[in-house]
Structure formats: C-alpha cells, structure tokens
Amino acid sequence: MTTGRATLRRDNLSRVLRHLRDHGTCSRADVVEATGLHRATVSSLMTELMSLGLVREEGTSTAGAIGRPRRDVALDGSHVGALGLEINVDYVAAHGCDLGGRVLFSARSGFDAAGAGFSGCLSELVRMARLASAEMGPLAGVVVAVPGLVSEGAVTFAPNLGWRDVRLADLLRAELGVTVGVGNDANLAALAEYTSGVAAGTSDMVYLTGEAGGGIIVDGRLLRGADGFSGETGHLPVDPGGARCGCGRTGCWETKVGLAALDPAGATAMGPEARVNQIASAAAAGDTRTLDALAEVGRWLGLGGSILVNLFNPRAIVVGGYFAQLASRLIPPAQAELERRAVAGGRCTIVASELGFEAASRGAAGMVVDQILDDPLILIPAG
Numbered sequence: 352m353t354t355g356r357a358t359l360r361r362d363n364l365s366r367v368l369r370h371l372r373d374h375g376t377c378s379r380a381d382v383v384e385a386t387g388l389h390r391a392t393v394s395s396l397m398t399e400l401m402s403l404g405l406v407r408e409e410g411t412s413t414a415g416a417i418g419r420p421r422r423d424v425a426l427d428g429s430h431v432g433a434l435g436l437e438i439n440v441d442y443v444a445a446h447g448c449d450l451g452g453r454v455l456f457s458a459r460s461g462f463d464a465a466g467a468g469f470s471g472c473l474s475e476l477v478r479m480a481r482l483a484s485a486e487m488g489p490l491a492g493v494v495v496a497v498p499g500l501v502s503e504g505a506v507t508f509a510p511n512l513g514w515r516d517v518r519l520a521d522l523l524r525a526e527l528g529v530t531v532g533v534g535n536d537a538n539l540a541a542l543a544e545y546t547s548g549v550a551a552g553t554s555d556m557v558y559l560t561g562e563a564g565g566g567i568i569v570d571g572r573l574l575r576g577a578d579g580f581s582g583e584t585g586h587l588p589v590d591p592g593g594a595r596c597g598c599g600r601t602g603c604w605e606t607k608v609g610l611a612a613l614d615p616a617g618a619t620a621m622g623p624e625a626r627v628n629q630i631a632s633a634a635a636a637g638d639t640r641t642l643d644a645l646a647e648v649g650r651w652l653g654l655g656g657s658i659l660v661n662l663f664n665p666r667a668i669v670v671g672g673y674f675a676q677l678a679s680r681l682i683p684p685a686q687a688e689l690e691r692r693a694v695a696g697g698r699c700t701i702v703a704s705e706l707g708f709e710a711a712s713r714g715a716a717g718m719v720v721d722q723i724l725d726d727p728l729i730l731i732p733a734g
C-alpha cells in the first residue's frame with residue numbers, strides 16, 4: 352500500500368469513528384450518507400474498526416423492511432484507556448476515560464514538586480499512572496499536563512517546578528511502555544473547558560489557571576503560536592517595578608494575582624487548599640486586610656484580563672485554580688476593572704471554572720482520545 356493510500360485509509364477510519372462518537376448509534380447507511388464514502392468502503396472500514404474493538408454492532412435497524420435486517424453500529428472503545436496526568440507546584444492529578452469519554456479514574460494527591468526535584472516528580476507520575484492502570488486496565492496512551500513551555504514532548508522551561516530542558520515524554524515512555532505526550536497545563540485545561548466546561552462551545556474564550564497561565568481558544572481552536580508557546584499570560588509584564596517572578600523577570604502578572612500575592616505569609620507548611628479555605632473564612636468573617644487583599648488581586652486580574660480582551664476579543668474568560676474557589680470575592684472587582692480598561696470589555700464575562708483541579712488532566716485525557724480518533728491504527732502494537 353502506498354503512503355498516500357495509507358493516509359487516505361487512516362483519514363477515512365478517523366471520519367467514521369468521529370461520526371459515531373458525535374452521533375451515537377446509527378446504521379451503516381447513515382455513515383455512508385454522512386461521510387460521502389462509498390458503501391463498500393464503509394463496510395470495509397467497519398470490519399477493520401471492529402477488529403480493533405472500536406466499533407460494535409448493536410440492535411437491529413428497522414428502517415427499510417425489505418431484505419435482511421441490518422445491524423446498527425456504535426462506537427465501542429470501552430477497553431481503550433486514555434490517561435491524562437497533571438503535575439503542578441503542589442499536586443499531581445489524574446483523569447482516565449475511555450474512547451467515549453466515560454470516566455474510569457480520577458485522583459489527586461498533594462505533592463511538593465519543586466522540593467522533590469525532577470527525578471522525584473518522574474517517580475510520582477509513574478506511581479500515579481500505575482495506580483490508574485490498576486483500576487482502568489491497560490493504557491492506550493498518556494498525556495501529561497505541565498505548567499511550562501512544552502515542545503515536542505520536552506519541557507523547555509517550567510519555572511515553578513524548577514525544570515529546564517527535560518525530555519519528559521521519552522523518560523515516561525521508557526517507564527510505562529505506552530505512547531506519552533506532554534502539553535501545557537493551561538492549554539489542556541482550555542480544551543477541557545471548551546468541550547465540557549462552564550463556557551463549553553464558546554468559540555472565542557480564554558482560560559486562566561490559578562497562576563494566570565493562559566489557554567487561548569480562537570474561533571474554536573487552541574492558539575498555539577510558532578513554537579507552541581502562546582498563552583504565557585502569567586508572565587505578561589504588568590508592573591515593571593514590581594516583585595521578582597519565578598521566571599527571573601520582574602512584575603509578571605502572576606506575581607500580582609497568584610496565591611502568593613494574596614497571602615505572602617501563608618506559603619509555609621500549609622497546603623494551598625488549606626490556605627484558600629483560611630482566606631475564605633477570614634473574608635466571610637469580614638477581616639478588612641483579607642477583603643482589601645482580595646479586592647486588590649481582583650483588580651489586577653481585571654487589568655491583565657483587559658490586555659487579553661484587547662488582544663483576542665474573547666466572549667468569556669474562564670478562571671480556574673484558586674480563582675474559582677474565591678470567585679465571589681475576586682470576579683466582581685476583576686469584571687469592573689476589565690470593563691473600565693478594555694476597549695471592548697463590556698461583552699466579555701469572567702466566569703469561574705466548574706472543572707476545578709480536574710481541568711488540565713481532563714484536557715490531557717481528551718488529547719489522548721483525540722489522537723486515537725485521528726489515527727486509530729496507533730492502537731496496533733508496533734512489531
């Protein structure tokens with residue numbers, strides 16, 4: 352088979368699978384009509400997809416009473432385990448699903464990533480993947496979400512983890528024996544928000560992590576940039592005379608809105624969730640210093656948001672991480688500041704994510720599913 356024909360075959364398998372994913376159970380005739388492919392081609396594609404265990408026959412189609420009854424077809428893939436992992440400053444999270452998006456595994460555990468060093472982080476990711484696999488069964492693929500610059504499976508720079516030029520995908524593949532990809536946490540979270548979050552389907556939106564890292568969706572697609580580095584919004588230089596950032600520069604947006612900006616004294620032994628709970632309690636009790644600090648962070652959130660609005664004209668800015676937990680205190684001042692500063696701010700709404708800490712790992716699992724839907728033949732073991 353020539354390369355051109357192999358590519359065509361792969362694309363056709365993908366078209367059929369995506370149709371079944373988006374439309375549920377249907378007849379072969381439906382697939383023929385929807386894809387515009389020849390009947391015999393669809394028949395042969397179905398046979399191949401069934402042999403891969405990705406399509407199953409279901410029920411009996413009653414349409415057309417003449418001739419043999421035809422069996423409907425549906426996406427199967429319940430045995431295909433897609434795992435998304437996220438490593439962040441203070442936790443590791445996992446989200447596993449099958450090809451139809453059914454959740455098979457979900458976990459998060461506190462972890463001091465910077466303190467553990469890179470090899471400690473690698474061990475923790477391997478531990479989490481094995482835990483997931485023990486519950487989900489064999490993994491078809493893994494994607495890891497990382498808070499940093501990612502290029503072709505390597506992490507170029509992740510200042511908050513202290514990583515520089517690490518070949519994460521290769522190292523994890525060697526440990527786990529499956530295909531491994533790596534993506535930026537905010538970009539993957541943005542994809543999860545776009546497919547299943549509070550602003551799902553909003554074709555122009557920005558997602559912000561709790562450290563103001565951004566994932567930018569323009570016209571329904573993730574904006575990647577020349578090197579895949581777009582969305583480093585946490586390092587927008589919003590205050591050139593400001594504090595030093597983990598990236599080595601000064602006055603980055605994350606130094607104004609990250610949890611450390613809100614609660615500089617709290618960074619010691621207490622985990623981030625306990626700190627956020629403490630801040631919420633102090634605010635509820637009317638503590639003036641806390642309320643002032645929240646209003647100040649809210650204003651900086653709106654100021655940075657106005658830059659994004661002027662650049663990308665999003666309909667929504669979805670805020671995740673701790674911003675979502677303190678949304679009722681942060682969003683009103685942020686929205687007011689955004690409308691005051693942005694030229695077209697009135698039509699962009701800041702909303703709190705409802706995916707919580709799951710956003711990035713969910714997006715990562717979604718990317719594994721997408722890779723399989725794009726090229727189902729990657730499920731055939733090499734050699």
Ligand SMILES: [Zn+2]
Nearest residue numbers: 586596598603
């Ligand atoms: Zn920075």
